[in-house]
Amino acid sequence: MRIRSMRWSTTRAILAVVVAASLAVSGCSMEGARSQNTVGPDAIVRVNGGEPQSGLVPSDTNENMGGRVLDMMFTGLYSYQADGTPVLANAESVETTDNKHFTVKLKRDWTFHDGTPVKASNYVRAWNFGAAIGNLQKQQSFYAPIAGFDEVSEKGATKTEMSGLKVIDDYTFTIDLAAPNIDFKLALGYVPFVPLPDVFFTEGKEKFGQNPVGNGPYRLKQWRHNVQLETVRFEDYKGPKPKNGGLTFVMYESFDPAYVDLTSGNLDALDTIPNSALRSFQKTLGKKAIVRPTAQTQSFVIPEFLEHFGPDEEGRLRRQAISMAIDRQQIIDVVFQGFRNPSLEFTARSIPGWSGDLPGNETVKHNPELAKQRWEQANAIKPWSGEFTIAYNSDGDHKQWIDAVTNQIRNTLGIEAAGKPYATFKQIRDELTKKTLKSAGRNGWQGDYPTQLNFLESNYLTGGGSNDGDYSNPAFDAKIAQAQQALDPAQSTRLINEAQSFLLADLPVVPLWDYKAAGGVGDGVKGEITWNGRFDFTNITKE
Numbered sequence: 001m002r003i004r005s006m007r008w009s010t011t012r013a014i015l016a017v018v019v020a021a022s023l024a025v026s027g028c029s030m031e032g033a034r035s036q037n038t039v040g041p042d043a044i045v046r047v048n049g050g051e052p053q054s055g056l057v058p059s060d061t062n063e064n065m066g067g068r069v070l071d072m073m074f075t076g077l078y079s080y081q082a083d084g085t086p087v088l089a090n091a092e093s094v095e096t097t098d099n100k101h102f103t104v105k106l107k108r109d110w111t112f113h114d115g116t117p118v119k120a121s122n123y124v125r126a127w128n129f130g131a132a133i134g135n136l137q138k139q140q141s142f143y144a145p146i147a148g149f150d151e152v153s154e155k156g157a158t159k160t161e162m163s164g165l166k167v168i169d170d171y172t173f174t175i176d177l178a179a180p181n182i183d184f185k186l187a188l189g190y191v192p193f194v195p196l197p198d199v200f201f202t203e204g205k206e207k208f209g210q211n212p213v214g215n216g217p218y219r220l221k222q223w224r225h226n227v228q229l230e231t232v233r234f235e236d237y238k239g240p241k242p243k244n245g246g247l248t249f250v251m252y253e254s255f256d257p258a259y260v261d262l263t264s265g266n267l268d269a270l271d272t273i274p275n276s277a278l279r280s281f282q283k284t285l286g287k288k289a290i291v292r293p294t295a296q297t298q299s300f301v302i303p304e305f306l307e308h309f310g311p312d313e314e315g316r317l318r319r320q321a322i323s324m325a326i327d328r329q330q331i332i333d334v335v336f337q338g339f340r341n342p343s344l345e346f347t348a349r350s351i352p353g354w355s356g357d358l359p360g361n362e363t364v365k366h367n368p369e370l371a372k373q374r375w376e377q378a379n380a381i382k383p384w385s386g387e388f389t390i391a392y393n394s395d396g397d398h399k400q401w402i403d404a405v406t407n408q409i410r411n412t413l414g415i416e417a418a419g420k421p422y423a424t425f426k427q428i429r430d431e432l433t434k435k436t437l438k439s440a441g442r443n444g445w446q447g448d449y450p451t452q453l454n455f456l457e458s459n460y461l462t463g464g465g466s467n468d469g470d471y472s473n474p475a476f477d478a479k480i481a482q483a484q485q486a487l488d489p490a491q492s493t494r495l496i497n498e499a500q501s502f503l504l505a506d507l508p509v510v511p512l513w514d515y516k517a518a519g520g521v522g523d524g525v526k527g528e529i530t531w532n533g534r535f536d537f538t539n540i541t542k543e
Contacts, residue, residue, distance in 0.1 A: 039524065042245035043542040044232075047269045047535060048258045049249030050395065051226045053426045055209020058191045059130030059137040062458075062466055063429060064446055069229060069249060070191045072537055073113075073214035075239055077104060077123075078189030082539075084295070084450035084531035086189050089239055090118060090215065092171075099182055099487065102175040103168075110238045112197040113219040120173035122195035124165045128152070130192055132160045135205070138433070139192040141458055141465035145184050145484070147176045181484045182492050183453040190448040217242045217538050226251055242538040255397050268525045268542060269535050273518040275397050278337040285520045291339075294533035295348045295447035296515040297455070298340075300390050300405075301432070301508065302440045303469040308384060311472070311506075317378035319507035320363045322388070324371035325412035328364075328513055331404045339518045343511035346503050347455040350514075350531065351447065353493040360504035364511055368412045375413050387416040389439040393425035398442055405512075432468045443468055443509060447532040452496045456480060460508055471508035 038044060052066030058074055061067055077091035088094070092105040110118040129135055131143035132152045143149055147164030151157060164176040177184060187193065195215060200208045212220060217239060218231035232246035250267065252258040255274035261267035263284065273281045282289045302309045302319055309315040328342035341349055343364055344356040362370075378384070390406060392398040402419040410417040420439050422428050431437040445466075448454050458464045461480060462472040476499050483495035517529045527540035 038245075039542045041243060041541075042233075044230075044246045044248055045244045045268045045525075045537070045540045045542060046248045046250055046266070047537065047540075048252060048255070048267065048271060049229060050251050051424070051426065053429050055206060056212045057137075057205050057209045058194050058196070059126070059135075059139045060205065060209070061191065062138045063425070065249075065251075065425075067191060068534055068537075069231070070194075070212075070214075071216075071534075072218045072231060072247060073212060073216045073220060074191060074194035075110075075214075075216040075237075076189050076191070076194040077106075079239070080189050080449060080531075082528055082530040082536045084447075086186055086449065089189065090195070091188075094185060094188065096185065099180040099184065100177045102177075102185070104173050104175065106171040107238065108171055110215060111236055112215045113213045113234055114197060114199060115236075116197055116199075117170075118195055118215050119170045120167045121170075122197060123193075124167050124173055125201065126196035127165060127193065128161045129196070129201075131162055133157050134160070139465050141461070141463060142187065142190070142192040145177045145179070145181045147178045149178070179481070179485050180487065182486055182489065183449075183451050183457075183484060186449050186451055187454070218247060221246070240538065243541050244538075247537055253395050262520055262522055265522055268522045269519070269527050269540055270521075271517065271519045271529060271533060271535055272397070273520065275335055275400055278339055278518060281518065281520060288521050288523070288525070290517065290519040290521070290527075290529050292517050292529055293341075293348075293350045294515045294517040294529065295350045295450060295455075295531055296444065296517075296533045297343065297346070297348055298442075298444045298512045298515075299343070299509040300440050300442050300512070301468045302510065303432075303435070303437060304508075305435060305470060306438070306440075308378070308382065314378045314381040316506060317374045317381075318384075319510065320505075321371045321373075321375035321378065321413060322409055323363055323507055323510045324365065324367040324374070325409045326405055326510070326512070327366040327408055329366070331401055331408075332513060335401045335404060336513075339516045340513035341516065343513050345497075345500050346460070346509075346511055347452045348447065348514040351450055351452055351455065353452045353496060355497055358497055358500055358504065360501045363504050363507060371412050372414075375415075384415060387418065389418055389420040391420045391422055391428050391431075391437060391439050391441040393423075393428055393442070394421045395424050401512075402442070435470065440510075441468065446534075450531055452493070453480070453483065456496065456499070456503075460503060467508075469508050471506065473502050473506060476502040476506075 050065035053063050075089050078086040079089040092107050094104050096102045130137045146162050148162035151159045166174045197213050217237045219234045221230040221232045223229045229249040233242050259274050259277050262270045304311050332340040344361050345358050347354050392402045406417040458466040479499035483492045486492040517533050519529050521527045524543045528536045530536050
């Protein structure tokens with residue numbers, strides 16, 4: 001999902017102030033927090049969260065905070081295990097012989113939270129809604145492989161149903177793609193591909209998004225905006241039953257008060273330790289600390305619609321200069337205490353196919369002399385004026401590394417550079433979505449399913465749903481299309497990595513690092529962080 005990876009900025013204060021702030025933000029008193037500290041199989045588990053960008057509609061949510069809630073409230077044809085392995089969920093079978101034509105048979109006893117049955121039509125109507133241009137869904141591009149997508153997604157389209165989707169009977173439907181796609185089946189557990197109940201189409205997306213009705217292991221109990229979102233176990237869920245009674249997503253202004261709540265018993269699971277505690281958290285938490293590599297990346301986008309950064313030689317030289325001015329390893333050592341890995345390409349080390357030896361990756365390595373040279377080459381085309389700024393959300397743990405990055409750019413290139421704080425992540429996302437951001441902007445990716453294409457398609461293909469910089473390179477698009485159509489995984493990986501050579505030259509985003517997750521759980525809590533950096537929520541227990 002997509003700028004999906006929402007993160008917060010460091011807030012340093014004395015302990016008493018931080019505790020007070022955490023209770024205010026989480027919308028509870030100490031007594032209220034303790035009242036939910038139940039144990040056993042019906043325990044309510046309190047986990048960190050944040051206010052979603054918009055209403056909770058699966059095809060319109062492409063960021064982390066809304067995505068983590070939707071993943072728990074909806075179940076698609078597949079689900080993903082803690083290591084990323086897809087397993088059949090709502091589907092009895094998904095059959096194909098050519099990665100182009102699929103027959104889906106559903107399990108017959110599944111229901112939505114309102115008691116209505118989950119039928120083939122609920123999938124087909126949901127996907128058609130997500131694809132149709134008139135509905136303006138952020139995840140629209142994920143339906144692009146389906147035959148007939150162009151006829152419903154192009155500007156001025158009057159059709160609203162893709163020809164590649166057909167309901168055969170109540171529990172069977174077929175999917176025809178425009179071309180073979182090696183990744184499509186793996187993607188069918190991702191949230192844009194879940195079904196929607198009939199009530200969605202009668203109520204409309206705005207009303208439904210505030211009170212969604214899913215078919216997943218948890219149902220919505222209450223959403224107190226900017227405070228917390230409460231879910232409880234759906235007792236009629238036909239998949240593996242949660243080992244707890246519900247999840248409360250507590251919305252914090254930063255990770256610092258969340259960490260204080262974790263160590264004081266008022267939060268059960270925290271997936272990101274604040275930078276201020278990275279040096280000490282393992283000693284403090286002991287066996288309750290969690291460390292593992294995850295499929296998450298951090299970067300910043302320099303939109304092509306900004307002056308001096310267009311899709312031309314000047315823009316390319318300036319992006320390369322800025323990238324090579326950054327000493328990633330130094331920032332990782334000082335700010336993150338080693339809990340990151342320098343980016344050498346555009347996916348994460350934990351994803352099959354990642355390579356640290358791609359031709360052209362010198363553009364993401366620290367080289368101050370070459371950085372200065374390329375900046376001057378760009379100046380010879382058109383002289384630079386102004387200040388280079390990077391927008392970041394102050395409700396995230398970003399200020400320290402943004403300051404370090406901009407200091408390095410300023411000192412190496414001799415230009416003015418600084419962070420540009422926004423109050424919330426939502427504000428940056430809205431400006432990037434509307435293409436009105438007047439600076440570079442922090443972004444990143446948290447894997448939706450464990451493949452390289454998941455990191456590349458939505459972010460860098462022409463018209464991709466998370467293509468924040470409006471990047472468009474026909475040669476890259478063509479190479480990715482070849483990788484999608486390859487039947488052999490090794491051949492597909494080779495083509496994917498050839499495609500990344502275009503990204504390494506153009507730098508539609510400046511890749512910085514991928515993650516080593518640093519998280520923790522509370523006393524008596526057992527839980528695991530999964531392949532993509534989120535907790536295995538359904539299997540968290542409190543004893």
